[in-house]
Each structure stands twice: as structure tokens, then as C-alpha cells.
Amino acid sequence: MPNNYFQFKQFTVQQENCAMKVCTDACLFGAWAAENIKLKTENILDIGTGTGLLSLMLVQKNPAAKITAIEIDKPAAMQAAANFNASLWKEQLQVFNTSIQFFNQSTNQHYDFIICNPPFFENDLKSVNKECNLALHSEALSLKELLLSIGLNLKDDGSFAVLLPFHRTKYFEALAASKGFYCAERVVVKQTPKHNYFRSMLHFTRTETAMVEKEIIIKNESNIYTPAFTDLLKDYYLNL
DSSP: OOOSEEEOSSOEEEOTTOSSOOOHHHHHHHHHHHHHHTTTOSEEEEESOTTSHHHHHHHHHOTTOEEEEEESSHHHHHHHHHHHHTSTTGGGEEEEESOHHHHHHHOOOOEEEEEEOOOOBSSSOOOSOHHHHHHHBTTSOOHHHHHHHHHHHEEEEEEEEEEEEGGGHHHHHHHHHHTTOEEEEEEEEESSTTSOEEEEEEEEESSOOOOEEEEEESBOTTSOBOHHHHHHHTTTOTTO
16 A cells, blocks of 8 residues: 655655555656756646656756646645645745636636646546546546646746656657647656666657757666666655
């Protein structure tokens, strides 16, 4: 059974009221995104924040940033708010318990950077737990709706990052291109050298450029974190 909290070097994530717990690929995504946007942005939107993990990772590396987090599930939104208030950066973090669709209608704010770890599964078998369905499935936010929301909330010169299952990468990139967004960087992720790719971390802008493509393997053949993983997570994980 997952722990009720996850301790990082500079903050703690309580997670007992969230359907989606802290996981390795989300931590990797947060660390990668924080490194990419370090010292480059001030106003950030986190769509579907869950525990608040990504917002906390971003603000640790970008302490001048102001981050608005959106979470549709009330218990998760309350958990994120508590995690924010217990952190060193509580003045820069706020969470709204609402859908991104409603948020689109209620704000005129535009953001330098948007981050999202969206619901992964469309048309797959559902859980009996409705909170898990909201967190894991696209019943409240499809990828098309996500791109629409990003378009409404992103500054003209802003960028956004998403974490997706590897098999959905090409579909999302084509969908994004149809909305005027271009993949500037694609990082594909494996658990070990023997595994297939299972996640893609994607960074998009409105400017079409030559895409940078990289690979990250989380652990080597001896089940030890690789240098690439360690370099990104060493400022967050206690034992790195």
C-alpha cells in the first residue's frame, strides 16, 4: 500500500486523499520540466495538479515563479492546498478546485508556461473508483480539450509540457500541430535497457524549430539509477 506521504529534500507531499500517488515517471517529468524552464518564466499553470507535486518541483527550481494549479477533484485540491501551505513557497502557489473548462471562462490570465500530466487512458476499462477514473481516464479532459485549454491560457511566446504514454506520442504531436503547436523537445523514457519505451516527455512552442530528441533510462541492468536520471532528481530525492 502506498505511503501517505512522500518526503523530498525541500518539501513533503501528503497524498492520502489523492487517487494518483507520487510515482517515478511524474517525478522525472517534474524535474525535467523544472530544468527546462529554469530562470525563463514567471507565471505557470499546472492543469490537473493532483497532490501538487509538479508545482512544488517547478517552484523549487524557479523560486520567483507564481504558479496557479487547477484540480477538479475536491479532496485532491484540498490535499494540494495543504501541501502548498506547508512548503517554503506558499506565497507563490495557489490551487483552484475547478475544471480547466470552467477556469477558461473565468480568467483573463495568460501564462508563460503550462504543465500537465493528463489523464492517460481513453476508451479503456474503467475502475469502480470515480476519483481514479478522473485521474487516470480522459472522461473529464480529453487531449483535444487539453490543447484547446492550453491555447486559451498560453501567452503567444509561451510553451507547454506534457507527460504521455509512449504509444500516444505521435497522435498527440499531430493533434498539437493541427492547433499550431510544435514539439521542440521529445524525451522518451524506459524503465531499464531491456524494457520498451513507456513514457514521453514533450515540450511544445508555437514556433516550428528542429526538434531535439533524447532518451532517458531510469535504471541500469543492475537496478541502479542511471546518471541521466540521477542528474535530474538529485536536488529532490533524499538518497541521491
